[in-house]
Amino acid sequence: xxxxxxxxxNLIACMPLVALAQDAPTxxxxxxxxxxxxxxxxxxxxxxxxxxxxxxxxxxxxxxTPGGGAERLKLRAGDRILSINGISLDTLTPTSTVQQALAAxxxxxxxxxxxxxxxxxxxxxxxxxxxxxxxxASQGCGYVSNQGPTPSLSENIHPVAxxxxxxxxxxxxxxNRHRLEAGRQVLVVAEGIPLTRFSSIQLIxxxxxxxxxxxxAYKVLIVDVEPGMKYHVxxxxxxxxxxxxxxxxxxxxxxxxxxxxxxxxx
Amino acid sequence: MNTPDARLKRHLGSMPPVPPATDLWPRLELARRRRxxxxxxxxxxxxxxxxxxxxxxxxGDMVDRPARASLAAGAPEPAVAPLxxxxxxxxxxxxxxxxxxxxxxxxxxxxxxxxxxxKARRALLPRQASISTPITTSSNKS
Numbered sequence: 405x406x407x408x409x410x411x412x413x414n415l416i417a418c419m420p421l422v423a424l425a426q427d428a429p430t431x432x433x434x435x436x437x438x439x440x441x442x443x444x445x446x447x448x449x450x451x452x453x454x455x456x457x458x459x460x461x462x463x464x465x466x467x468x469t470p471g472g473g474a475e476r477l478k479l480r481a482g483d484r485i486l487s488i489n490g491i492s493l494d495t496l497t498p499t500s501t502v503q504q505a506l507a508a509x510x511x512x513x514x515x516x517x518x519x520x521x522x523x524x525x526x527x528x529x530x531x532x533x534x535x536x537x538x539x540x541a542s543q544g545c546g547y548v549s550n551q552g553p554t555p556s557l558s559e560n561i562h563p564v565a566x567x568x569x570x571x572x573x574x575x576x577x578x579x580n581r582h583r584l585e586a587g588r589q590v591l592v593v594a595e596g597i598p599l600t601r602f603s604s605i606q607l608i609x610x611x612x613x614x615x616x617x618x619x620x621a622y623k624v625l626i627v628d629v630e631p632g633m634k635y636h637v638x639x640x641x642x643x644x645x646x647x648x649x650x651x652x653x654x655x656x657x658x659x660x661x662x663x664x665x666x667x668x669x670x
Numbered sequence: 671m672n673t674p675d676a677r678l679k680r681h682l683g684s685m686p687p688v689p690p691a692t693d694l695w696p697r698l699e700l701a702r703r704r705r706x707x708x709x710x711x712x713x714x715x716x717x718x719x720x721x722x723x724x725x726x727x728x729x730g731d732m733v734d735r736p737a738r739a740s741l742a743a744g745a746p747e748p749a750v751a752p753l754x755x756x757x758x759x760x761x762x763x764x765x766x767x768x769x770x771x772x773x774x775x776x777x778x779x780x781x782x783x784x785x786x787x788x789k790a791r792r793a794l795l796p797r798q799a800s801i802s803t804p805i806t807t808s809s810n811k812s
Contacts, residue, residue: 454768456775466775467791469768470761499776568783571773588762590770592786619782624790626763 449506449533451488453479455498462486462518463493463502473533477515477526484518506533544631545669547581548591552636554662560641561662562601567622568592583669586631593659594622595639602646609651617654625659634667760794767791 452472458464462484468474479485485493488502489509495501506513513533515526548566555561566574569582569591602610614621627635640660650656756764771787 454771454775467768467771470756470764472765496778497776499772568770568774568779568787571770571775571779571787572777573779588766590766590787590790592770592783619780620785620789622783622786624767624786626766626790 449503451485451502451506451533452476455485455493455502457496457498458484460484460518461492461494463495463498473513473528477528479515479517479526480519482519486516486518486523488515489513543586545583545585546629546631547583547634547667547669548589548627548629548637549581549634550593550637551578551580554638559662560643561638561660562598562641562657563596564593564637564639564659565596566591566593566637567619581634581667584627584629586629589627589629591625591627591637591659592622593625593637593639595657595659597639597641597657601641606646606651609648610656613652613654616652621654623654623657623659625661627661632666632669634665635661636663636665638662755796756794764791764794767794 450472451474452469453474454466454469455463456466465474465479465481465483465485467481468479487493488505491501491505491508493501493505511529513528517524517526548569550564550566554563566582568574569584570589574582599607625637627637629635638660639657640662642656642658645656767787767790771784771791774784774787
């Protein structure tokens with residue numbers, strides 16, 4: 405996967421700058437919508453935990469979000485939520501099922517939770533799981549882009565491939581820019597630093613690291629997207645972090661926003 | 671022709687053969703064994719050196735593997751610090767990461783794909799022994 409991304413990145417770098425005027429088909433927005441419905445929705449519910457299907461019945465709490473409803477209920481990572489308001493959570497689509505279940509209970513929420521062989525119930529008011537209108541309402545949009553010319557070599561900024569936006573995979577074909585809702589957005593990027601920046605030994609070490617880590621070699625970039633702004637992202641090469649262990653630990657680069665320009669977004 | 675060389679040859683040819691020294695064959699055998707031993711030693715050293723060169727990356731992988739296995743996704747996140755020790759900006763970043771994680775889980779992302787997001791989340795959270803401490807801040811009470 406990582407190799408294919410790198411290959412794709414090199415391929416893109418070799419391509420002439422074809423005018424790819426279209427935006428990404430709102431991959432990140434779709435994910436955000438799954439988690440936080442649009443402002444037109446009467447109420448949006450958020451359990452305040454990362455949930456995943458992990459074998460046994462119910463959904464496993466992978467992490468508890470600070471300040472969320474799950475934290476109020478004293479849920480812990482590793483707990484299994486078997487049902488919410490009597491609705492079973494044997495599902496592969498946690499977000500939509502949990503939202504439906506939270507909405508089904510009226511003014512209260514009742515969870516059936518399994519922890520270490522014990523099953524217990526937890527109750528709270530539904531308000532604890534309701535997102536505020538300010539969070540749900542759209543606040544405009546902006547763009548991120550990994551296309552176009554990168555700065556001069558002396559600035560050590562190189563291309564990246566954006567693999568995920570807000571948890572959703574980006575298209576495999578190059579797009580000019582990705583449209584994002586304004587606010588804090590999470591990008592996952594893979595570096596596309598030219599091979600010429602590495603010595604032959606360093607290339608071997610980098611290849612070994614990529615083979616070992618695969619998609620784990622990608623890095624997260626959190627961008628505060630302002631409405632009407634476009635953010636150019638890249639990989640900053642760190643020449644002073646080119647020791648053997650630095651390369652094996654994937655510490656020789658970091659994702660950065662290297663340019664912000666105003667760009668109207670609709 | 672009766673040159674001095676021819677005479678010398680004839681003279682030497684007429685002499686009886688001299689028997690070799692009695693310890694010649696054992697000495698020759700000893701020398702042969704030494705040569706074979708040196709050859710074996712050289713070949714063994716070269717093979718050991720080649721083996722080491724070949725095994726270093728493999729051993730490196732084996733050493734790295736436990737660390738990677740401990741990061742193997744699928745395991746729920748361990749305990750985190752209470753909310754009180756996190757500043758608001760950090761909390762907002764964690765919420766954004768959690769939204770991304772949930773969207774990725776909904777999409778069926780692999781554990782490898784999720785690891786960078788988990789890593790970023792872990793970097794924001796100072797760990798503590800237990801998460802069981804109830805976390806109550808007035809701003810979170812409805």
